[in-house]
Amino acid sequence: xxxxxxxxxxxxxxxxxxxxxxxxxxxxxxxxxxxxxxxxxxxxxxxxxxxxxxxxxxxxxxxxxxxxxxxxxxxxxxxxxxxxxxxxxxxxxxxxxxxxxxxxxxxxxxxxxxxxxxxxxxxxxxxxxxxxxxxxxxxxxxxxxxxxxxxxxxxxxxxxxxxxxxxxxxxxxxxxxxxxxxxxxxxxxxxxxxxxxxxxxxxxxxxx
Amino acid sequence: xxxxxxxxxxxxxxxxxxxxxxxxxxxxxxxxxxxxxxxxxxxxxxxxxxxxxxxxxxxxxxxxxxxxxxxxxxxxxxxxxxxxxxxxxxxxxxxxxxxxxxxxxxxxxxxxxxxxxxxxxxxxxxxxxxxxxxxxxxxxxxxxxxxxxxxxxxxxxxxxxxxxxxxxxxxxxxxxxxxxxxxxxxxxxxxxxxxxxxxxxxxxxxxx
Numbered sequence: 001x002x003x004x005x006x007x008x009x010x011x012x013x014x015x016x017x018x019x020x021x022x023x024x025x026x027x028x029x030x031x032x033x034x035x036x037x038x039x040x041x042x043x044x045x046x047x048x049x050x051x052x053x054x055x056x057x058x059x060x061x062x063x064x065x066x067x068x069x070x071x072x073x074x075x076x077x078x079x080x081x082x083x084x085x086x087x088x089x090x091x092x093x094x095x096x097x098x099x100x101x102x103x104x105x106x107x108x109x110x111x112x113x114x115x116x117x118x119x120x121x122x123x124x125x126x127x128x129x130x131x132x133x134x135x136x137x138x139x140x141x142x143x144x145x146x147x148x149x150x151x152x153x154x155x156x157x158x159x160x161x162x163x164x165x166x167x168x169x170x171x172x173x174x175x176x177x178x179x180x181x182x183x184x185x186x187x188x189x190x191x192x193x194x195x196x197x198x199x200x201x202x203x204x205x206x207x208x
Numbered sequence: 209x210x211x212x213x214x215x216x217x218x219x220x221x222x223x224x225x226x227x228x229x230x231x232x233x234x235x236x237x238x239x240x241x242x243x244x245x246x247x248x249x250x251x252x253x254x255x256x257x258x259x260x261x262x263x264x265x266x267x268x269x270x271x272x273x274x275x276x277x278x279x280x281x282x283x284x285x286x287x288x289x290x291x292x293x294x295x296x297x298x299x300x301x302x303x304x305x306x307x308x309x310x311x312x313x314x315x316x317x318x319x320x321x322x323x324x325x326x327x328x329x330x331x332x333x334x335x336x337x338x339x340x341x342x343x344x345x346x347x348x349x350x351x352x353x354x355x356x357x358x359x360x361x362x363x364x365x366x367x368x369x370x371x372x373x374x375x376x377x378x379x380x381x382x383x384x385x386x387x388x389x390x391x392x393x394x395x396x397x398x399x400x401x402x403x404x405x406x407x408x409x410x411x412x413x414x415x416x
Contacts, residue, residue: 006414015406078406079413093305098401100301105386106402109409147412148405172412174405178313187411189404193306194314196397197356197382198223198286201317203395204355204380205287206214
């Protein structure tokens with residue numbers, strides 16, 4: 001299913017909806033109005049209705065949203081109801097932390113191969129996956145399909161790694177490589193950890 | 209200096225401006241038009257002018273922005289020209305990765321104390337800082353001023369840690385604790401690592 005006119009801002013909010021709805025589910029809330037959901041999420045009720053109307057609505061006038069249903073719908077829209085095979089390139093401290101984070105919190109994204117060029121890392125296991133050298137990783141990609149690549153390599157290695165992955169038809173890249181990637185035909189999330197810290201520092205210096 | 213009407217969206221974009229301007233500086237670009245900067249950042253020229261007008265402008269009609277000057281101005285606006293004393297609570301894999309990330313890339317945020325309740329972590333050093341137990345950490349906070357707390361504790365520990373920190377007048381919390389915090393008088397950035405991954409998965413499933 002295609003939703004042609006959905007803005008990046010809406011797509012960025014979908015995981016947040018999913019998180020809040022999951023929390024409501026865990027607290028045994030079965031139904032919520034857009035007003036209540038808006039209060040929880042620091043949005044306006046009209047913004048929530050607009051956001052969800054991009055995907056067909058889901059609410060009933062005067063009756064609100066079914067929490068279970070809306071959670072599942074948003075998971076479906078995101079594609080989080082499916083499993084993905086991921087590979088990780090670069091597995092220092094951050095890579096290891098991310099691998100464990102996914103294993104604990106997003107088990108539908110399964111890391112099936114890990115590569116690091118540092119020889120002292122080879123053979124070591126992270127989340128039960130043995131770290132490969134470049135040659136082993138090339139061979140892995142030749143005979144396995146990977147959906148998502150998680151990159152924690154330094155900026156100077158990034159282009160070489162991207163070349164290898166795109167040659168193997170990777171669909172998405174979760175990029176912690178500090179340099180923004182933009183690749184035709186490949187979905188990319190460029191993550192800059194310190195952006196949220198810098199915004200925090202702004203608010204420390206400019207309290208409301 | 210106060211900028212009263214600056215929206216969260218603008219504050220979130222400031223670190224991105226700073227990153228791009230730093231890159232331009234490194235490439236010895238000294239002057240850039242809002243159009244060129246817009247192209248690089250996937251924004252519109254008018255959005256850039258509007259964003260920067262929140263803080264007084266900085267451009268000259270028909271002449272563009274001085275890269276050096278704009279970089280420094282944005283650093284000043286964010287408060288990234290100053291030093292901050294940070295404490296870290298929870299220092300597993302993610303905490304260690306974040307501590308090393310800051311040490312390498314944002315040296316003005318200095319981690320001066322680290323606490324973890326796991327006894328086998330006590331005395332171990334991360335970025336040259338010895339991991340404290342709770343008692344040592346309490347004593348540290350009693351006699352030192354901390355600006356920022358970096359939290360990588362599990363959700364069930366979060367409220368206790370927040371109570372301790374707010375009692376010691378913490379100004380800002382960079383929260384990786386998976387549960388959103390909202391604390392009166394304290395700046396908070398709630399970070400959810402997998403949000404950007406879920407957006408990525410959306411784009412994999414809905415290619416343009």
